[in-house]
Amino acid sequence: MTRWTRNLILAASLTTLPACASTxxxxxxxxxxxxxxxxxxxxxxxxxxxxxLGLSPDEIRKWAADQQMPNxxxxxxxxxxxxxxxxxxxxxxxxxxxxxxxxxxxLLPPDLSRLALTLPGGAEEIRQILLxxxxxxxxxxxxxxxxxxxxxxxxxxxxxxxxxxxxxTYPDGTPATSAQMAGDVSAFLDGIAHPHxxxxxRIGVYVLAYLALMALLTFxxxxxxxxxxx
Amino acid sequence: xxxxxxTPDTDPPGWLERRLPVMSLLRRQYVAFPMPRNLxxxxxxxxxxxxxxxxxxxxxxxxxINYTPDITQAFASVEAIDxxxxxxxxxxxxxxxxxxxxxxxxxxxxxxxxxxxxxxxxRELLWLTGLGLMLMVMVTAFAGYVLPWGQMSYWGxxxxxxxxxxxxxxxxxxxxxxxxxxxxxxxxxxxxxxxHFTMAFxxxxxxxxxxxxxxxxxxxxxxxIDPVSPSQTLPFHPYYTSRDGFALCLFLMxxxxxxxxxxxxxxxxDNYVQANPLVTPRDIxxxxxxxxxxxxxxxxxxxxxxxxxxxxxxxxxFVLPWLDRSPIRPATRRPMVxxxxxxxxxxxxxxxxxxxxxxxxxxxxxxxxxxAWWFIHFLLVMPLTSEREMSS
Numbered sequence: 001m002t003r004w005t006r007n008l009i010l011a012a013s014l015t016t017l018p019a020c021a022s023t024x025x026x027x028x029x030x031x032x033x034x035x036x037x038x039x040x041x042x043x044x045x046x047x048x049x050x051x052x053l054g055l056s057p058d059e060i061r062k063w064a065a066d067q068q069m070p071n072x073x074x075x076x077x078x079x080x081x082x083x084x085x086x087x088x089x090x091x092x093x094x095x096x097x098x099x100x101x102x103x104x105x106x107l108l109p110p111d112l113s114r115l116a117l118t119l120p121g122g123a124e125e126i127r128q129i130l131l132x133x134x135x136x137x138x139x140x141x142x143x144x145x146x147x148x149x150x151x152x153x154x155x156x157x158x159x160x161x162x163x164x165x166x167x168x169t170y171p172d173g174t175p176a177t178s179a180q181m182a183g184d185v186s187a188f189l190d191g192i193a194h195p196h197x198x199x200x201x202r203i204g205v206y207v208l209a210y211l212a213l214m215a216l217l218t219f220x221x222x223x224x225x226x227x228x229x230x
Numbered sequence: 231x232x233x234x235x236x237t238p239d240t241d242p243p244g245w246l247e248r249r250l251p252v253m254s255l256l257r258r259q260y261v262a263f264p265m266p267r268n269l270x271x272x273x274x275x276x277x278x279x280x281x282x283x284x285x286x287x288x289x290x291x292x293x294x295i296n297y298t299p300d301i302t303q304a305f306a307s308v309e310a311i312d313x314x315x316x317x318x319x320x321x322x323x324x325x326x327x328x329x330x331x332x333x334x335x336x337x338x339x340x341x342x343x344x345x346x347x348x349x350x351x352x353r354e355l356l357w358l359t360g361l362g363l364m365l366m367v368m369v370t371a372f373a374g375y376v377l378p379w380g381q382m383s384y385w386g387x388x389x390x391x392x393x394x395x396x397x398x399x400x401x402x403x404x405x406x407x408x409x410x411x412x413x414x415x416x417x418x419x420x421x422x423x424x425x426h427f428t429m430a431f432x433x434x435x436x437x438x439x440x441x442x443x444x445x446x447x448x449x450x451x452x453x454x455i456d457p458v459s460p461s462q463t464l465p466f467h468p469y470y471t472s473r474d475g476f477a478l479c480l481f482l483m484x485x486x487x488x489x490x491x492x493x494x495x496x497x498x499x500d501n502y503v504q505a506n507p508l509v510t511p512r513d514i515x516x517x518x519x520x521x522x523x524x525x526x527x528x529x530x531x532x533x534x535x536x537x538x539x540x541x542x543x544x545x546x547x548f549v550l551p552w553l554d555r556s557p558i559r560p561a562t563r564r565p566m567v568x569x570x571x572x573x574x575x576x577x578x579x580x581x582x583x584x585x586x587x588x589x590x591x592x593x594x595x596x597x598x599x600x601x602a603w604w605f606i607h608f609l610l611v612m613p614l615t616s617e618r619e620m621s622s
Contacts (some may be wrong), residue, residue, distance in 0.1 A: 043306075044306060044310070044313060046313075046314060048314075092231075107340045113309065114502040114503070117494070117499050117505050118499050118500065119504050143365055184300035194493075195313045196312075196319045200319065200490050200491075200493070201318075201490060201491065203490060204486060204487075204490025206490070207486045207490060207491075208486055208487065211482050211486060212478050212479075212483065215476060215480055215483065216476075218476035218479050221472050221475070221477065222473045225468050225469060229267065229464060
């Protein structure tokens with residue numbers, strides 16, 4: 001199959017995606033929701049933003065309603081909470097930084113809003129980290145709450161190995177292996193770190209096509225006007 | 231029916247003309263205005279600059295509507311523009327892409343003036359207002375870059391404000407005026423926001439002066455010899471309006487390519503980490519358009535010396551019309567300048583590349599050699615060859 005036909009089929013499949021099939025980013029969103037969000041938040045991303053990943057308004061509302069948002073204090077001065085709505089940010093499960101550090105041996109699980117952009121290796125680095133856990137070799141002693149991981153310069157990380165084969169079930173039947181989930185969640189985080197990327201490129205094609213047409217017309221116009229004057 | 235712009239001067243003046251003769255002014259300055267026949271594509275960059283400025287002001291107004299100049303909310307408000315505000319991602323990219331396009335065009339526009347000697351009599355004021363515009367754009371870009379309150383915003387501003395602090399006499403009061411306190415914080419962010427917003431409109435005013443000066447002394451041209459007879463000129467419209475129109479379409483394609491397909495090129499990824507005064511980034515890098523001056527700052531071991539040489543590299547441009555006394559305008563007709571000026575351009579580009587790299591001994595050496603050539607060209611080659619290259 002030539003590259004052209006393959007790209008054509010790929011492009012066609014993107015526009016007419018069957019309801020049950022899913023993109024890596026959509027599956028990655030499931031991984032985030034069921035695994036990562038136990039410790040990580042995306043404080044600049046709202047539940048509503050997930051609409052761009054194909055989540056229906058009902059699914060968004062349901063997900064948000066399961067989460068609690070701080071909501072001032074009651075008459076006794078005790079903190080109150082309320083169910084989140086679609087416009088609320090996807091906060092870290094820890095109410096503050098101190099609690100987050102307390103629960104993780106002094107390290108704070110980073111916010112994931114822009115992680116795939118700010119890590120030098122991007123989304124691929126996230127995938128590598130998720131797949132590079134190994135048993136601590138003999139002779140290496142790690143502090144409590146540190147895990148051996150070959151993807152990092154110092155060979156350890158504060159995050160316990162988060163993925164296990166078959167820990168969740170993808171509705172589209174894709175086998176949930178660790179490698180599959182790591183690839184999916186890094187694709188998801190890449191999309192989160194580059195908001196509106198698909199729309200940006202789609203509009204960009206139209207803008208460039210329009211400008212190219214205008215360039216052609218203005219080129220012909222100026223050539224006609226300048227005829228005999230050069 | 232004839233367009234009001236086309237009414238010949240002999241017609242009796244109309245209602246508007248008798249009260250405010252704007253139509254005849256526009257006709258004189260933008261329709262019948264005599265332009266040299268031999269301008270090349272480099273003369274379109276002024277038009278690109280005007281259009282980019284218009285994009286910057288329009289997109290900037292929409293950004294300002296959604297931005298919060300408060301250190302606790304600035305970063306989140308910019309994230310909200312990128313994510314939740316409808317079309318916010320587009321407006322912000324247009325603004326960030328605009329900075330790159332503005333500086334690229336500015337440097338090419340200035341390079342063209344240097345190559346074709348457009349700074350020489352009688353165009354000194356045109357040159358000076360243009361350089362003034364460049365300085366104003368630099369101040370505005372610096373203030374604007376602090377606003378998203380990312381790591382590079384914070385630490386870049388810290389480097390610059392420390393440098394300002396090193397200026398003798400005025401340095402300390404000036405940096406205190408900008409900071410409004412001991413450290414870069416809420417007061418400074420608010421002041422820089424107001425500075426950024428105000429400067430944008432001040433720039434519009436100076437652009438008006440720059441264009442007014444251009445319309446008095448008229449455009450230079452690649453031959454460097456001003457047209458003497460009407461047969462050597464063509465009216466601005468339709469000749470240059472059509473040509474600039476075509477050039478603008480090509481320019482906008484490059485701009486759109488950045489905005490829609492390469493938005494990550496427009497800023498450093500580190501600036502998507504919120505400012506943290508306790509964590510210094512591994513290397514503090516400026517945006518590409520400040521890199522040449524940053525390279526000079528770093529190439530000099532003394533802070534004050536670096537500052538003097540960095541500002542001196544711009545100051546030599548201001549006095550250039552008096553350093554270069556040769557009446558011959560284009561470098562193409564000056565054998566020495568023809569060799570020396572491209573090297574000065576190369577030095578500027580090398581300084582830019584050096585400024586984007588970590589200051590290893592090799593890059594420091596490159597910076598120093600390039601910086602030396604920049605000053606040699608303007609302070610030695612230009613004055614010393616003026617006498618020799620008096621006529622061709």
